[in-house]
Amino acid sequence: MTVYTVGTRGSRLSLAQTGHVLDALKEANPEDEYKVRRIKTQGDTDDRPLFAIDQKGIFEKEIDRAVSEGGADFAVHSLKDVPTELAPGLVLACVPRRAAANDVLVSPGGSGLGSLPRGATVGTSSLRRAVQVGRSRSDLHVKPVRGNIETRIAKVGAGYDAVVLAEAGISRLGLDVKYAALPEESFAPSPGQGSLALVARSGDAGTISMLNRIEDAASRAEAEAERALSERIGSGCRFPVGALARSAGELLTIRAEAFSVDGSRSVSVQASGPRGSPRKVGESAGNEMLERGAGDLALNWREKVDEWNRS
Numbered sequence: 628m629t630v631y632t633v634g635t636r637g638s639r640l641s642l643a644q645t646g647h648v649l650d651a652l653k654e655a656n657p658e659d660e661y662k663v664r665r666i667k668t669q670g671d672t673d674d675r676p677l678f679a680i681d682q683k684g685i686f687e688k689e690i691d692r693a694v695s696e697g698g699a700d701f702a703v704h705s706l707k708d709v710p711t712e713l714a715p716g717l718v719l720a721c722v723p724r725r726a727a728a729n730d731v732l733v734s735p736g737g738s739g740l741g742s743l744p745r746g747a748t749v750g751t752s753s754l755r756r757a758v759q760v761g762r763s764r765s766d767l768h769v770k771p772v773r774g775n776i777e778t779r780i781a782k783v784g785a786g787y788d789a790v791v792l793a794e795a796g797i798s799r800l801g802l803d804v805k806y807a808a809l810p811e812e813s814f815a816p817s818p819g820q821g822s823l824a825l826v827a828r829s830g831d832a833g834t835i836s837m838l839n840r841i842e843d844a845a846s847r848a849e850a851e852a853e854r855a856l857s858e859r860i861g862s863g864c865r866f867p868v869g870a871l872a873r874s875a876g877e878l879l880t881i882r883a884e885a886f887s888v889d890g891s892r893s894v895s896v897q898a899s900g901p902r903g904s905p906r907k908v909g910e911s912a913g914n915e916m917l918e919r920g921a922g923d924l925a926l927n928w929r930e931k932v933d934e935w936n937r938s
C-alpha cells in the first residue's frame with residue numbers, strides 16, 4: 628500500500644475535480660491511499676483580468692513547485708490552465724477522460740447569444756470569449772468578470788445580463804443554473820478546455836504508472852494536439868486562440884481559429900492525421916495558421932494588450 632499526496636488549488640472547482648480523480652484512482656488502485664494538500668496560487672489571490680497578469684501558470688506554478696520539491700506526489704489541474712511547457716523534471720503523467728469542451732452562456736432564461744436584449748452586458752475576462760461574443764453580436768457590451776464559477780454566476784442579474792463559462796466547470800460542480808451551450812464549431816474553446824492534467828515528477832515511475840491506470844487515450848491525443856498547436860503559434864491569455872481536436876477511431880482532426888483584436892478578421896484551419904501522432908497534427912495546423920497570417924494577429928493582440936495594461 629502506498630499513501631500519495633495530491634496537490635490542488637482550494638477552489639470548489641479544483642476540489643471537485645480532484646475528488647472525481649481520486650474516486651477513479653481509488654477504483655483503479657484499491658490498495659493505495661490518497662491525501663489532499665490544498666495550495667494557494669497567484670490566480671486565487673490576484674483578481675486582475677488574466678491578460679493583465681503577464682505571467683504563465685498563475686493557477687498552477689505553486690502546485691507544480693510542491694510536486695518538484697516533493698511536497699506532493701502529483702498535482703491535479705484543469706489542463707487549459709497548464710502552460711504548454713512544464714517546469715523541468717515534471718511530466719504530464721495522465722489525461723483522464725475529457726468532459727464537455729464547449730463554453731456556455733449563463734443567463735436568467737438560459738437562452739443563447741441571439742436572444743439577449745440589444746446592448747446587453749456579457750461578463751468574461753477571457754479575450755478568446757470576448758472576441759467571439761463580439762463577432763456573434765457586435766451590439767453586446769463585454770465586461771470583465773473574475774472570481775470563481777459561483778461568484779461569476781451570482782453576478783448574472785447584478786451588473787451583468789449573462790456570463791460565459793465552461794460547461795465542464797458547471798457540470799463538475801453539479802450547479803443548477805440555466806445555460807445555453809455555445810457550439811464548439813462556432814465558438815472555439817480554449818485549448819485543453821474540459822480536460823484535466825495530472826502532473827508528476829518525470830523520474831517517479833511508481834506514481835506515473837499508478838496515474839496511468841486512468842489515462843484516456845482519445846483525451847490524451849486531443850490534449851497533445853491542442854497544446855502542440857498552442858505552443859507552435861504562441862497562444863495564451865494575451866493572444867487568444869480557440870482550438871479543439873476530436874478523435875474518431877484512429878483519425879485525429881483539429882480545428883483552430885485566431886482573431887484580430889476587433890474581431891473583423893480571423894484565420895481558421897482544420898487538419899487531420901493519425902491519432903498516434905497528435906503533436907504532428909497540432910504542429911501542422913499551427914504552421915498553416917502562421918502561413919495564413921496568425922503571426923500578424925498575435926502582434927496585433929500583444930500591442931493592444933500592452934496598451935490596455937498601460938492605460
Ligand SMILES: NCc1[nH]cc(CCC(=O)O)c1CC(=O)O
Pocket residue numbers: 686705706707708776791792793794795796819820821822823
Ligand atoms: N481558470 C478558469 C478555469 N479553468 C478551468 C475551467 C473549467 C474547467 C475545464 O476547462 O476543465 C475554468 C472555468 C471556466 O473557464 O469557466
